[in-house]
Amino acid sequence: MRALVVYCHPNPDSFSAHIRDVIVTTLVESGHEAQVIDLYDEAFDPVMGLDERLGYHTPVENEIPVAEHLARIRWCEGVIFIYPTWWFGLPAMLKGWLDRVLIPHATFTMPTESRPMQRQLTNIRTVAVFTTCGAPWWQSKLIGEPGRRTLLRGFRAICNPICRTHYAALYKIDSSSQDRRTRHVGKVREIITRL
Template structure:
């Protein structure tokens, strides 16, 4: 399967980087064709310009500013997001990647008549995986509503194959984690990714 790993952490020596490396290694060990997009490393600009927004629904023109990233999402069959959960949601750079890359006529088809809804256009994507760390504990994260998880596993999923499967892995209480808890999480990630 063609797997696109989208990584969003600014610190190269972070635990997030260890999670990314574990994910990539586990995918490759299972024979998946892997592409890695490290949003900070490539200097991805998450800010949509006024001109970009003006042309957001204009077929072809809306693709030009992020053509390289659009090529990645058209290529993949599996999307794996590796990121830290900040303020219960996605890092700004990852949210900006979604805003700028998942454009009309690529990710979805615009309504043609009043009362219609957008239609999905990413049916080649059959699996979405979110791998994250959360400073808060499980129950507080649930109580807040997990906006990051919902954006990826519900919002993005609606644009994918009707039978698209989702997986979610989180290391809770990251702010008070230990070497043992982090090692246990990496082992869990490796095992679950290996079963995809």
């Protein structure tokens, strides 16, 4: 499988960075190809400017600002998102990446009055999400886990119809013990090995 890892965390020494390294190593050891988009390291600009927004619906023109990222998302067969959950959702950097890279004509077809949005990323057959949350499991569920829904329902909706999804979150990250973190890493490795 050709796997694109979309990583979003400002701290290179974070637990999320460790998870990224474990995932990339496990992918390679399992015989997969892997590319990493490190949004902070690449200084990705999550803000869609006026000119970009005005050209948003224009085929080909709308691809120019994010051509490199589109090439990578068209290359892959699986996308793996790694990020911290902040305020129950996606970090602004990752949300901005989705806003700017998932554009009409290139990744989906806009809905009309007679038909819903149409998928264009049929090359993607796997979507996996690995996150950390400060809140406990029950509180995250009560709020509705908007980040999880955005990626495993929204993003998946423009992927292959038989796209499989995987999700693993380490809740209460700020008070988690080394033992809990080690067990979570084992769970992550197991999910990646099964891809």
